[in-house]
Amino acid sequence: AQSVTQLDSQVPVFEEAPVELRCNYSSSVSVYLFWYVQYPNQGLQLLLKYLSGSTLVKGINGFEAEFNKSQTSFHLRKPSVHISDTAEYFCAVSDNQGAQKLVFGQGTRLTINP
Amino acid sequence: NAGVTQTPKFQVLKTGQSMTLQCAQDMNHNSMYWYRQDPGMGLRLIYYSASEGTTDKGEVPNGYNVSRLNKREFSLRLESAAPSQTSVYFCASSPVVRPQETQYFGPGTRLLVL
Numbered sequence: 001a002q003s004v005t006q007l008d009s010q011v012p013v014f015e016e017a018p019v020e021l022r023c024n025y026s027s028s029v030s031v032y033l034f035w036y037v038q039y040p041n042q043g044l045q046l047l048l049k050y051l052s053g054s055t056l057v058k059g060i061n062g063f064e065a066e067f068n069k070s071q072t073s074f075h076l077r078k079p080s081v082h083i084s085d086t087a088e089y090f091c092a093v094s095d096n097q098g099a100q101k102l103v104f105g106q107g108t109r110l111t112i113n114p
Numbered sequence: 115n116a117g118v119t120q121t122p123k124f125q126v127l128k129t130g131q132s133m134t135l136q137c138a139q140d141m142n143h144n145s146m147y148w149y150r151q152d153p154g155m156g157l158r159l160i161y162y163s164a165s166e167g168t169t170d171k172g173e174v175p176n177g178y179n180v181s182r183l184n185k186r187e188f189s190l191r192l193e194s195a196a197p198s199q200t201s202v203y204f205c206a207s208s209p210v211v212r213p214q215e216t217q218y219f220g221p222g223t224r225l226l227v228l
Contacts (some may be wrong), residue, residue: 009154025185032214043118043204043219044157051214090156101172102217104156 002027006105013081014113021073021076021108023091033074034092034102044090045083050074061085086112118196118220120205126226127195132179134189135223137205144217145211146188147172150201151222157204163188164211195227 006045007022025031036044048059055067061088074091091105118139124204139146144165149157149172159172163182177199179191188207192199203223208215 004156034216036219041221043221044206044217045219046216049214049216096213101162101213102157102160104158106156108153 002031002103004065004091004093004103006089006091006108010106010108010109010111012111012113015083016080017041018079019081019085019110021089021091021110023074023105024093025072025074025093027072027093027095029062029095029097031093033065033067034090035059035063035076036090036095036104037076038088038107040077040087040088044095047076047089081112083111083112083114087111117208118205118218120203120220120223122223123221126190126228127148128228129196131195131210132191132193133195133225134192135203135205136187137189137220139189139205139207139218140186141207141209141218143207143209144185145215146182147206147208147217148178148188148190149204149206150174150199151204154203160190161205162178174228176200187199192225195225197227199225200227201225 005024034049035047038044050067058064092102121136147162148160161180163169166185205220206217208217
């Protein structure tokens with residue numbers, strides 16, 4: 001069975017600063033990796049996903065993530081954050097063995113200070 | 115095109131009461147899911163329906179039942195609510211049940227059981 005660990009429950013940063021949200025996973029089989037974002041009082045929406053191919057994945061709103069198989073990581077980055085990026089971010093994993101059962105991390109709350 | 119809609123948005127129940135959470139999607143998706151979100155625990159899958167007429171248990175099915183009423187609608191029922199079921203419930207859908215598919219989430223139902 002897979003598991004996901006998001007190493008930081010909260011990350012405060014200043015506006016226009018870079019940010020990295022960390023995600024590690026464990027699985028005995030090949031995986032697909034996702035980052036979802038939840039803005040206040042809303043449902044989750046997909047930021048980006050890694051299925052195969054290039055390990056650097058670009059998503060919406062200027063976010064990108066890098067799949068590192070040897071480190072079993074899928075960290076999310078943005079070079080310059082805006083106030084509107086304030087949200088909770090969830091890393092999730094599914095394996096390629098059958099039905100889609102997403103396993104979510106605990107979430108990282110990103111707070112942007114002006 | 116409303117995407118995934120959920121009703122009600124907020125509900126307060128007393129222990130032992132029953133209620134049904136409603137979910138509908140207008141994206142012609144085959145697969146639908148129910149999750150619960152608890153602080154510090156991410157989202158956990160309660161039940162899913164790969165296609166109309168089928169339902170399967172997820173990670174935390176105890177205390178819940180589901181009905182896939184038709185292709186559009188997937189309801190979640192609490193027969194005898196308990197305080198441990200206080201949570202935010204999210205419905206999601208995807209075109210099919212494949213591990214690489216993006217899931218599309220509703221805005222959530224916030225449930226408080228006293």
